Amino acid sequence: MVKITALVVLKCNPDGSDPIILANASDLSSFGFFQRPSVKEFIVFFGRTVAKRTPPGQRQSIQHEEYKVHSYNRNGLCALGYMDDHYPVRSAFSLLNQVLDEYQKNFGDSWKTVQADNAQQWPYLSEALTKFQDPAEADKLLRIQRELDETKIILHKTIDSVLARGEKLDSLVEKSSDLSAASQMFYKQAKKTNQCCTIL
Amino acid sequence: MAAVATSSFRDRTSEFVSLSNTLRRIGGNTLPSPQSQPSNDPSSVTPDRSEFNKNASRIGLRIHQTSQKIDRLSNLTKRSSIFDDRSKENEELSALIKNDITSLNMAISDLQTLQNMEIVERNYSGDRVVHLTAVCDDLKSRLMNVTKQFQDVLTARTKNIKAHENRKQLFSTAISREHPLKKPPNSVTEPPPWSTSSDTSGGNLQSGSSGNGVPAGNQLRRRMATDMNPSSQFEVSMLQQVVPRQESISQGRAAALQNVESTISELGGIFTHLATMVAEQGELAIRIDDDMEESLSNVEGARSALLKYFNKMSSNRWLMIKMFLILILFLAVFIFFVL
Numbered sequence: 361m362v363k364i365t366a367l368v369v370l371k372c373n374p375d376g377s378d379p380i381i382l383a384n385a386s387d388l389s390s391f392g393f394f395q396r397p398s399v400k401e402f403i404v405f406f407g408r409t410v411a412k413r414t415p416p417g418q419r420q421s422i423q424h425e426e427y428k429v430h431s432y433n434r435n436g437l438c439a440l441g442y443m444d445d446h447y448p449v450r451s452a453f454s455l456l457n458q459v460l461d462e463y464q465k466n467f468g469d470s471w472k473t474v475q476a477d478n479a480q481q482w483p484y485l486s487e488a489l490t491k492f493q494d495p496a497e498a499d500k501l502l503r504i505q506r507e508l509d510e511t512k513i514i515l516h517k518t519i520d521s522v523l524a525r526g527e528k529l530d531s532l533v534e535k536s537s538d539l540s541a542a543s544q545m546f547y548k549q550a551k552k553t554n555q556c557c558t559i560l
Numbered sequence: 561m562a563a564v565a566t567s568s569f570r571d572r573t574s575e576f577v578s579l580s581n582t583l584r585r586i587g588g589n590t591l592p593s594p595q596s597q598p599s600n601d602p603s604s605v606t607p608d609r610s611e612f613n614k615n616a617s618r619i620g621l622r623i624h625q626t627s628q629k630i631d632r633l634s635n636l637t638k639r640s641s642i643f644d645d646r647s648k649e650n651e652e653l654s655a656l657i658k659n660d661i662t663s664l665n666m667a668i669s670d671l672q673t674l675q676n677m678e679i680v681e682r683n684y685s686g687d688r689v690v691h692l693t694a695v696c697d698d699l700k701s702r703l704m705n706v707t708k709q710f711q712d713v714l715t716a717r718t719k720n721i722k723a724h725e726n727r728k729q730l731f732s733t734a735i736s737r738e739h740p741l742k743k744p745p746n747s748v749t750e751p752p753p754w755s756t757s758s759d760t761s762g763g764n765l766q767s768g769s770s771g772n773g774v775p776a777g778n779q780l781r782r783r784m785a786t787d788m789n790p791s792s793q794f795e796v797s798m799l800q801q802v803v804p805r806q807e808s809i810s811q812g813r814a815a816a817l818q819n820v821e822s823t824i825s826e827l828g829g830i831f832t833h834l835a836t837m838v839a840e841q842g843e844l845a846i847r848i849d850d851d852m853e854e855s856l857s858n859v860e861g862a863r864s865a866l867l868k869y870f871n872k873m874s875s876n877r878w879l880m881i882k883m884f885l886i887l888i889l890f891l892a893v894f895i896f897f898v899l
Binding site: 419449450453501502504505508509511512515516518519522523525526529530532533536537539540542543544546547549550551553554 | 808809812813816817819820823824826827830831833834837838840841844845847848851852854855856858859861862863865866868869
């Protein structure tokens with residue numbers, strides 16, 4: 361199953377110092393209870409390093425053990441996503457794009473003046489984390505493709521049932537023509553038996 | 561011409577000539593100079609037919625040659641693989657064949673007009689007319705076969721090309737994925753980012769990350785910019801992967817869009833198919849309806865006839881009167897005859 365483990369928004373300084381975390385949301389349910397703090401630390405440090413190494417206007421994906429980290433730096437505002445290998449790359453980057461847009465809409469340019477790590481939670485990020493576990497949500501093209509495939513399957517089934525209907529109609533036509541022939545014979549026979557005894 | 565003759569029709573003019581000779585000798589001994597006439601007749605007959613025949617034989621030969629070319633083309637398409645790309649030859653050959661087929665088409669239509677003109681002009685006998693039409697039809701059917709063959713070969717070729725493209729893509733992405741795996745193994749395993757010095761962690765991070773080949777183009781640029789020192793081979797191999805990977809996102813989107821578009825058009829086709837089938841079946845339903853109405857009317861008529869019969873049978877009084885009348889009639893006749 362495809363999974364997002366964490367989403368982080370950072371502010372990257374062009375001078376190369378450590379980036380500052382602006383928002384952080386993670387889903388650590390797959391880790392044991394005692395591993396969670398260390399994983400959180402890992403996420404924070406990894407995020408800082410990757411964001412530091414991403415030049416502005418660049419997209420990047422890094423493989424670490426079984427996770428891929430996708431980062432997108434846009435004019436000093438950097439978004440990172442920690443996803444597993446199966447998450448399609450394109451939808452990952454469109455998701456990061458969306459996150460950045462939301463952030464800019466919500467917070468405007470206030471992030472540029474932040475100097476220390478922001479400890480507040482941004483509810484949109486945690487919502488996004490749960491919503492976008494399914495890559496089709498993030499990437500409209502994927503969703504459209506998936507729906508079209510389902511429709512195609514349904515249409516194939518419809519055509520099969522229409523073919524069966526055609527067969528049944530064929531047998532009905534045969535039976536009805538047999539019936540009409542038999543009824544015609546019946547009519548003639550009845551008329552014949554009536555013919556001979558009219559005199560008497 | 562000999563080859564064409566032996567392939568589909570036999571030239572029996574010599575037999576015909578000898579037969580006509582024997583018949584003439586048997587039938588008309590009074591005919592003057594039977595020897596010269598047979599020699600004249602073929603020569604006078606053949607100029608009339610030779611025009612038509614010549615054209616027909618030429619066309620047959622060209623059809624034969626075109627079919628041979630089509631065979632060559634199909635062989636070429638089967639043989640050509642990814643690494644032995646002979647698409648230019650294929651295209652030239654197919655263009656050539658197309659030209660041939662169109663010219664053959666025109667020639668056959670010319671031949672047909674010639675035949676019609678000759679029929680009108682010279683009042684040929686019925687057999688000759690039949691023969692001419694038969695030859696024309698034969699040529700036309702052969703040309704149709706040849707065009708069908710050509711179409712099959714073209715479809716096979718497009719399928720081949722598509723398969724080649726797929727395999728090329730597979731190979732190109734597999735190559736770019738294989739390459740990172742061929743790199744030195746210690747670059748694949750990444751030390752944890754919280755190691756002692758940030759420099760080493762950054763460096764290891766980079767080598768590890770680029771060791772796994774996902775959009776590596778940006779990484780290469782970054783590395784050149786930050787002036788790390790990977791091996792030169794490594795750079796070259798990464799360079800080779802830069803170009804396809806850098807546009808992979810937009811290409812991926814374009815490919816996905818095309819997929820969606822083709823799926824939608826397929827769906828449209830399926831819908832029209834469905835509509836045709838339902839229309840056909842509607843006609844069937846109408847037929848069934850008609851049949852049922854007819855049988856209903858028949859059964860009703862039969863029922864009324866039987867009812868009349870039954871009524872006649874069951875009404876006793878009328879029958880008794882009839883019987884009495886018949887008896888009295890018999891008595892009257894009997895008495896009349898006796899008296």
